[in-house]
Amino acid sequence: MDLKSAIRTIPDYPKPGIMFRDVTTLIGDARAFRVAVDRMVQPWAGAKIDRVAGTEARGFILGGAVAHQLSVGFTPVRKRGKLPHRTLIEEYELEYGQDAIEIHVDAIQENDRVLLVDDLIATGGTAEASIRLLQRAGATVVGAAFVIDLPDLGGAKRIEAMGVPVSSLVQYEGD
Template sequence: MNFKEHIRVIPDFPQPGIRFKDITTLLQKGEVYRAAIDQLAAYARTLQIDVIAGPEARGFVVGAPLAYALGVGFIPVRKAGKLPYESIQAEYSLEYGKDALAMHVDAIQRGQRVLIADDLLATGGTIATTVKLVEQLGGVVAGAAFLIELTYLNGRDKLGDIPIHALVQY
């Protein structure tokens, strides 16, 4: 399936010069959304993972159904201050600003193999921060899976030798 046909590109959002890749047009088509999750699940099965971590918020709409399809747990990686229990956090940079992510201190057991799932790999800041949090809790990042990769932003460079799979590249 050509997933690119189902992704809307919005110029100058959220600021001039950025061409935002809108996945809502993919998500609203059940058969396309299912096909995307099925393809990511096929990739994830090769990694022998224990759990999936997805950064807020679009990582939830990729990671949670992927975890369900694989029969593994899902760990929400939230913006700082949003988790109700004791958590760890780390700052990161976006293409257009700064933010911080957090995870509960008991979200990952030492040695668990973790797949990080999100909608988009851009500069790699969000995912590198998620990797840092997973590793801080003793998890092993087995791979990362995305609907979209913006290759021109070189996000892979921040992730070292972590296996990466994206359904669509721009």
């Protein structure tokens, strides 16, 4: 199945010149969603993975499904202030300012082998911050899996430079 055909492209969102790749259409198509999750799991089948971590918000949907397929638990990586219990926080730089993500302090056990999942990797800033956060919690991040890679923005290479293998299902050049 051609997964690109299940992904909607919205021109000039959130600002002029941006081609927004919207995976909600893929998630809403039962067959495409199933194929995407199966393909995200495939490179990691047989690997020792204790937990999947998914970044807010589409990473929750995809990561939960991947965790189910791998029969492991799921850890949400949330924006600051969204979790009710004590948290570990990781701040990171955005193009214009800072943001922060967090996980519960007890979400990861020491030496857990974790697969990070999200819908898209662009510059890699959020993924890098997620990996640093998971590592601070004691995890070994064994890989990062994405539906979409925008290779011209360098995010996958940035994550691989951290020693974390990256897999993606589709690439959009020039974005």
